[in-house]
Structure formats: C-alpha cells, structure tokens
Amino acid sequence: MNKLQAMQVFVRVVETGALTRAADSLQMPKATATTLIQQLEAELGVKLLNRTTRRVSMTTDGAAYYPRCVAILAEVRETEESLAHRQSNPQGRLRIEAPTLMTRLVIVPALPAFFARYPQIDLQLGSSERRADLIEEGIDCAVWSGELEDSTLIARRVGELYFGTCAAPSYLAAHGQPRHPDELRTHRCINHFSPRTGKIFDWVFAKNGARIQSTLRGYIALDDENSYVAAAEAGLGIAQIPAFVLKDALERGSLEWVLGDWFPEPAPLNVVYPQNRHLSSKTRVFVDWVAELFSEHDGIQLRSSLRTHA
Numbered sequence: 001m002n003k004l005q006a007m008q009v010f011v012r013v014v015e016t017g018a019l020t021r022a023a024d025s026l027q028m029p030k031a032t033a034t035t036l037i038q039q040l041e042a043e044l045g046v047k048l049l050n051r052t053t054r055r056v057s058m059t060t061d062g063a064a065y066y067p068r069c070v071a072i073l074a075e076v077r078e079t080e081e082s083l084a085h086r087q088s089n090p091q092g093r094l095r096i097e098a099p100t101l102m103t104r105l106v107i108v109p110a111l112p113a114f115f116a117r118y119p120q121i122d123l124q125l126g127s128s129e130r131r132a133d134l135i136e137e138g139i140d141c142a143v144w145s146g147e148l149e150d151s152t153l154i155a156r157r158v159g160e161l162y163f164g165t166c167a168a169p170s171y172l173a174a175h176g177q178p179r180h181p182d183e184l185r186t187h188r189c190i191n192h193f194s195p196r197t198g199k200i201f202d203w204v205f206a207k208n209g210a211r212i213q214s215t216l217r218g219y220i221a222l223d224d225e226n227s228y229v230a231a232a233e234a235g236l237g238i239a240q241i242p243a244f245v246l247k248d249a250l251e252r253g254s255l256e257w258v259l260g261d262w263f264p265e266p267a268p269l270n271v272v273y274p275q276n277r278h279l280s281s282k283t284r285v286f287v288d289w290v291a292e293l294f295s296e297h298d299g300i301q302l303r304s305s306l307r308t309h310a
Contacts, residue, residue, distance in 0.1 A: 004076060006040040007069040009033045010048060013056055014066050015135045025138030077280060090282040091120035097134075097142035101225040101245055103127035106300065107143075110293050117289070121282050129223055130195045134274050140283045141273040143290060148270060155270040156287060159294035162243040163264040165205075166255040170235035178238070181205045181212045181262055188237035191218035192228055203240065205262045212262075240264050244299025269294060 012022035013033070023033040041048050048062035058066060098107055103125060115121070126132075132139055134153070145161045171188070178184055184203065193200045200221055205212045220236055222228045232239035233254045241249075249255040271287045294300045 001036065001039040001043065003040070003043075004073070006036040008073060009036045010040060010062075011066065011069050011073060012138070013037065013049065014058060014062070016138075017136070018056055019051075021136065089120060090118055090280075090285050091122075092280075092282055093122045093124065094282045094286060095124040095126070095139050096286065097126045097128065097132050097139050099129060099143065099145060099225060100127045101229070101242060102143065102145075104226075105248075106244060106293070106297055107290070114286075114289055118282070118285055121286075123286075128195075129225060134272070140280070141271050141287060143269065143271055145267045145269050147268065148272065152275055153272040154275055155272045156291070157268060158271050158287075158291040159269040159300050160266040161269050161300065162266045163240045164243055164246040165238065165240050165258045165262070165264060166232060166246055166249070167238045167258050168233055168235040168254065169256055171237060172256055172258075174235075178259060181214065181259060184214065184216055184238060189216040189218045190228065190231050190237040190239040191216065191221035192240075193221045193223050195223040204265045205259070206265055207262050211265075242299070244297065247299050269300070 009022060009026065009028075012025055013019055016022045016025060019033055019037070020030050023030040026033070037049065044061075044065070046061040046065075047059050048065060050057045050059055104127070107125070111123075114123075126139075131144060132142065134140075134142060143158075144155075148155055175187060178187055181203070189203070191200045200215070200218075203214050203216050218237065220231060222231060228239065229241055229245055229249070231237070232241060233249065238258055241255075246255065250257065271290055273283065273287075
C-alpha cells in the first residue's frame with residue numbers, strides 16, 4: 001500500500017463527502033480508492049469512516065486522524081514544491097474556474113504566454129457563472145467577481161470589473177436613447193440573475209458622488225454571460241456588460257453606449273482558494289500571473305478608449 005496515497009484518498013473523501021467524488025477528483029477508479037481506505041484502516045487497526053448508501057462520515061478516530069493527514073500531506077507537497085521552485089519549474093495538474101466571458105476573451109488568449117513561462121503545468125480551466133464548491137469539486141482556485149460570502153475561503157484582490165450600459169442600434173432606433181437612469185423604467189431592460197439563487201440583480205449607477213440603485217422590470221433575464229451579450233446584440237433591450245466585452249462591441253458597431261457618463265459600479269475581482277488547502281507553487285504562479293494579466297488589460301482596468309465612446 002502507498003500510505004501517502006491512501007492518506008490523500010482519505011482526506012479527499014472527508015472533503016467531498018463521498019468515495020465516488022473523491023476518486024473522480026483524484027482521477028482514479030472508485031474501486032482503487034475503496035481498497036486504499038480499507039488497507040489504511042487495516043494497517044491502523046481502526047475504522048476511519050462510517051459508510052452508508054447515502055453518505056460517508058468520519059468516526060471519532062477518523063476525526064482525530066484527519067488533521068494530522070492534512071498536515072503531513074501539506075508538508076510533503078511543500079518539500080517537493082520547494083525543490084521544484086528552486087528549479088523555477090512548477091509542474092502538475094492545476095484546476096481553475098473563471099467566469100465564461102473572462103475565460104474566453106481575457107484568460108484563454110493570454111495562455112500561450114503562461115505556458116511559455118510554465119510549460120509543465122497541466123491546466124484544467126472550467127468556465128461558468130456559478131460559484132463552485134472548491135473543496136468538493138477539487139478546484140485549486142477560482143476567479144470570482146462581486147462580493148464574497150464564503151468566509152472559509154482566502155481571497156486575493158486582483159482587480160476591478162467595470163461595466164458599461166449599452167443597447168443595439170436597432171433597439172435605440174425603435175425605442176430612443178434614455179438620458180437618465182430613471183428613464184430605464186420605460187424601456188425594455190435585459191436582466192441578469194444569479195444561477196445559484198435565481199435572484200435578479202439590481203441595476204446600480206454612479207456619477208459625481210450620486211448613486212442610483214433600481215430594480216427594473218425586464219422582458220427577459222439570463223444567467224449565462226454569452227447569452228446575455230447575444231440578447232443585447234439582438235436588440236432585445238438595454239444591458240450592462242463588462243467593459244472588456246463592450247469595448248469590442250462598440251468598435252464593431254453591434255452595440256452603442258447608453259446613458260453617457262452614468263457608469264455602473266465596478267465589481268471586485270478576486271482569486272479565491274480554500275483556507276485548509278496548502279497553496280502550491282503551481283497555484284501561486286497562476287494567481288500571480290492572473291493578477292499581472294488583469295493589471296495590464298485595458299478592458300479590465302478601464303484604461304482604454306472605452307470612455308471616449310460615452
């Protein structure tokens with residue numbers, strides 16, 4: 001039995017709450033994970049897990065053994081990675097989650113430079129609007145926009161996500177150009193809702209210290225960023241989309257600026273990772289790279305020609 005591997009399986013079962021999820025996250029057959037747990041329990045002479053058809057939970061002995069396993073595995077990883085760090089050669093599988101449009105338009109186009117710098121990192125990059133359970137799904141870190149609610153996560157601020165209010169030329173030709181946020185109540189607005197809670201997000205505007213927050217009636221609401229932008233370009237109504245997307249759409253003429261210098265409030269951009277997970281060298285270099293990427297991206301930081309369209 002590979003005891004370190006067995007300890008790793010045990011820790012992942014505790015974190016995910018199921019042998020199947022633990023095996024999937026470690027990319028091994030469930031039968032192998034089960035055998036390793038059984039061998040570990042036999043060698044220790046104690047039962048570590050209570051298993052039912054619905055869930056897996058720790059025994060008293062398992063609860064005592066778990067934090068020691070976490071510490072041992074972290075020390076092993078740190079030792080291995082310190083050697084790799086000396087060689088400036090972080091390596092291994094790295095799983096990341098990021099919002100859909102940001103993945104497609106900002107992160108993916110810059111990845112050739114990332115892999116040129118770190119050729120031995122095997123990147124698994126997921127994109128969605130949901131906030132995944134990082135521990136349960138075996139995700140090393142995620143890029144999230146907006147305020148954080150989960151206090152069990154460590155966050156590093158890597159930028160601000162700016163937005164612009166816009167509409168398709170066809171919509172404005174048919175319905176006119178609003179001059180103030182209050183006029184949006186008489187317009188068709190494309191709402192955005194949380195994929196996790198279903199809550200429709202308010203519209204927020206700021207100008208010269210004044211702030212307006214409104215819940216606007218919409219004829220359509222979407223949770224997918226790609227569909228949201230497509231709805232705006234199709235002329236379905238007025239929308240608020242990220243500056244790095246709007247800049248390109250303005251240049252192509254598919255969208256036009258609305259409401260002049262009434263800007264939506266920016267959302268904080270953070271890279272988050274679990275508190276109880278050792279920050280590996282490969283995760284650290286990715287976080288540093290993302291922070292550098294965002295600091296230099298004119299659409300993220302709004303250091304662009306975007307305001308000239310207002």
